[in-house]
Amino acid sequence: MQSFLAIFNLAVNLVFYIIIIQAVLSWLVAFDVLNIRQPFIWQIWSGLNRMTEPLYRPIRSVMPDMGGIDLSPLVVIFGLYALQIIVNNNLAPLAYG
Numbered sequence: 001m002q003s004f005l006a007i008f009n010l011a012v013n014l015v016f017y018i019i020i021i022q023a024v025l026s027w028l029v030a031f032d033v034l035n036i037r038q039p040f041i042w043q044i045w046s047g048l049n050r051m052t053e054p055l056y057r058p059i060r061s062v063m064p065d066m067g068g069i070d071l072s073p074l075v076v077i078f079g080l081y082a083l084q085i086i087v088n089n090n091l092a093p094l095a096y097g
Contacts (some may be wrong), residue, residue, distance in 0.1 A: 005088060012084045016077060019055075022048040023073050025041035052076075 015059060028034040036042050056072040063071060 001091060005091055005095055008087060009084065012080050015055075016080060018048065018051055019077055022052050045052050 014095050017035070023061050025034070025048060029036055029041075029045065034041050036045050056070075060073040061071075063075070
């Protein structure tokens with residue numbers, strides 16, 4: 001059970017960092033610090049968008065339009081941490097005896 005908790009926590013942390021990197025990259029692209037016409041930047045940009053869009057799409061369909069502000073990454077991060085807390089609090093007593 002400890003192994004499952006460690007792998008679960010690793011996966012949640014990995015998704016958290018991917019979301020943070022994608023959010024920062026979107027700001028850099030929006031403010032023209034990075035140019036997505038460069039092949040390397042485009043590959044990173046499209047890869048991160050393909051990873052995060054399945055997480056954002058259901059949330060964007062439920063949330064109201066905020067006028068250009070996308071709060072779906074914040075909602076996903078909050079949901080990931082809530083899920084991590086719930087799983088760790090319910091399975092840690094089983095794992096650690």
